Amino acid sequence: MPESRMSSAGRDRAHTKGERSESQAVDRRRQAADGKDPERERLTNDLWQYGWRCLRKWMKEGTIAARCKANNVPLTCFDSEVQELRRNSYLREDLAAAAVAEAVQYFVDVSKPRGYWKPHKGASMRTYFMHDCLYRF
Numbered sequence: 001m002p003e004s005r006m007s008s009a010g011r012d013r014a015h016t017k018g019e020r021s022e023s024q025a026v027d028r029r030r031q032a033a034d035g036k037d038p039e040r041e042r043l044t045n046d047l048w049q050y051g052w053r054c055l056r057k058w059m060k061e062g063t064i065a066a067r068c069k070a071n072n073v074p075l076t077c078f079d080s081e082v083q084e085l086r087r088n089s090y091l092r093e094d095l096a097a098a099a100v101a102e103a104v105q106y107f108v109d110v111s112k113p114r115g116y117w118k119p120h121k122g123a124s125m126r127t128y129f130m131h132d133c134l135y136r137f
Helices: 008-034 038-061 064-070 079-087 089-111 125-136
Strands: none
Touching (some): 038 064, 038 079, 038 089, 038 125, 064 079, 064 125, 089 125
């Protein structure tokens, strides 16, 4: 409907909607200029939180070595080391933070942009990412 035939409320909504989309476009351009990409930040945060929770849980349960073995990830550790991970929350946090930080950076900068993760092959993004976290552990 031409703007001249719209009611004043309709014109106001159209202008507001147009202003909102222009504002969003300006925000996206500003973020791109700042080097910030909201989608990338969401992905980074999601992977970080997921990896952090999983690795700490597996270390606390004492299943980290078994998970590495099941995923063909080489890991040599003694039973005493697994037990120390179960007892020591600070150690779990430090190891999880280091592994997840490296894995997130690699996934966001290399694996996803270069197409190493292929969703059509059956592994979800999180499954693929956690496999990388295990390698970095």
